[in-house]
Amino acid sequence: MHEFLKTEEFRDHIRAYIKQNIRAHVDGLDEETVRTTPHESKLGYSCPPNPDGADWEAECADKERRVVRSQQVHTCTKSTCLHYNKHGRLVCKRRAPWELSDTEYIDENRNWKPKRTHPYINNYCPAISVSLCCNNDIKLLTNGVDMKHASWYLTDYQTKKQNKNNNVSALMAQSLMYHEQHSDHLESVLDRNRLLLFRCQHALNHEMELSGQQVMAYLMGWGDHICSHRYVSLYWSGLRRSLLATFPGLQSKKFW
Numbered sequence: 302m303h304e305f306l307k308t309e310e311f312r313d314h315i316r317a318y319i320k321q322n323i324r325a326h327v328d329g330l331d332e333e334t335v336r337t338t339p340h341e342s343k344l345g346y347s348c349p350p351n352p353d354g355a356d357w358e359a360e361c362a363d364k365e366r367r368v369v370r371s372q373q374v375h376t377c378t379k380s381t382c383l384h385y386n387k388h389g390r391l392v393c394k395r396r397a398p399w400e401l402s403d404t405e406y407i408d409e410n411r412n413w414k415p416k417r418t419h420p421y422i423n424n425y426c427p428a429i430s431v432s433l434c435c436n437n438d439i440k441l442l443t444n445g446v447d448m449k450h451a452s453w454y455l456t457d458y459q460t461k462k463q464n465k466n467n468n469v470s471a472l473m474a475q476s477l478m479y480h481e482q483h484s485d486h487l488e489s490v491l492d493r494n495r496l497l498l499f500r501c502q503h504a505l506n507h508e509m510e511l512s513g514q515q516v517m518a519y520l521m522g523w524g525d526h527i528c529s530h531r532y533v534s535l536y537w538s539g540l541r542r543s544l545l546a547t548f549p550g551l552q553s554k555k556f557w
């Protein structure tokens with residue numbers, strides 16, 4: 302990718318790709334028309350245009366404009382995206398307003414931007430917008446630092462990793478206190494320690510965020526992983542005995 306991007310011809314392909322798939326602009330939708338065009342909150346319940354219809358392309362363009370107006374215009378609020386940066390300034394964590402550009406752009410250093418004439422219209426994929434009528438975000442991955450960030454973010458998001466570890470020690474301390482008062486019935490140190498571990502694990506699980514899919518899979522007894530193979534236990538001593546019975550000559554070999 303890095304080598305290809307040095308050629309104008311390949312950059313032309315990328316520009317065409319951006320124009321087709323990564324948009325942040327609709328002709329005629331400027332700041333004034335966004336203000337005066339009504340926001341359609343029920344658009345998400347409508348069907349996509351019929352591809353066999355005579356006016357399919359015009360209907361798609363109309364749908365795209367309405368979905369963009371209703372779903373892609375970003376508004377910064379304190380409860381959603383505004384936070385204080387390290388200089389004490391209130392900024393949007395999604396980095397709005399975004400840079401304007403008269404045309405689709407990419408350079409050989411992998412800097413790129415879609416055409417954008419309204420600073421608060423977020424990137425979207427027209428096929429997704431027209432089909433699903435929902436807010437969406439799309440990026441071009443050019444094997445650079447952006448891609449690393451996107452992979453990190455998506456993995457975090459999909460695996461619902463535990464965000465905060467700072468309360469773990471407090472939870473453990475609480476478990477230990479409870480354990481000290483409620484483990485006298487166990488004689489054996491081993492059993493008491495086992496119960497302590499169980500209680501600590503239980504306390505952490507209790508506070509952990511789980512995805513809906515994961516909870517549902519457990520409730521339904523589907524398990525939390527899928528194997529492409531079946532595994533069987535292989536007992537080495539049995540295998541050795543069987544090999545030696547079949548090939549007695551191996552008996553004298555040192556590696557046994």
Ligand SMILES: [Zn+2]
Nearest residue numbers: 377382393397
């Ligand atoms: Zn914002």
